[in-house]
Amino acid sequence: MIVRSLSYDQCRALFDNHQTIREKSVSSPSVDPYPTPDIERIELVEVLRALADPARLAIVRVLADGEPHAKTADVWGLGLQKSTLSHHFKTLREAGLTRTIVKGRTHEIQLRRTELDARFPGLIDSVLRG
Structure with missing residues (x-):
């Protein structure tokens, strides 16, 4: 077994290179x-x-108040499994009805009411009345 000692500068260079690579991946x-x-x-x-x-x-009726709501299954009271509720959130988002807001570990969903009213005037009001 060959053991080689490194100088301080050599160790520091290895450490600095590691940090640079890590910082690049994070940023x-x-x-x-x-x-x-x-x-x-x-x-x-x-x-x-x-x-x-x-x-x-x-879900859209709950979101009609314009406020972001947590995506936690218990909050909605629909009696749906978490995976089913997640599927519905995804469908609404992909259709352009909602946006997902990420705040740390919290995910909230919000109706894009202003944008939808501009694109399809009266649609959301008609849906909510129906």
Whole structure:
């Protein structure tokens, strides 16, 4: 076995290189885990398809107050499994109805009410009255 001792400068250089690599990986731009389509790309057919499910319609009615709501399954009172509720949240987001807000470990969902009213005037009000 050959043991080689390193000088302080050599050890420091190894450490500095390690830190540089680590910092580069941490500071790289992250991908949005919850992409939301641009409002101009949202199609009415997709919005109506997303709203056709009673559970998703119930979610939109809760979100109509304009405030972000936690995505915790217990809060919604729909009696759905966490995975099913997550599927409904994803469908609403991909249709352009909602956005997901990440605050640390908390994920909240919010209706894109202002943007939707500009794109499809009166649609959300009609859905909520129905």
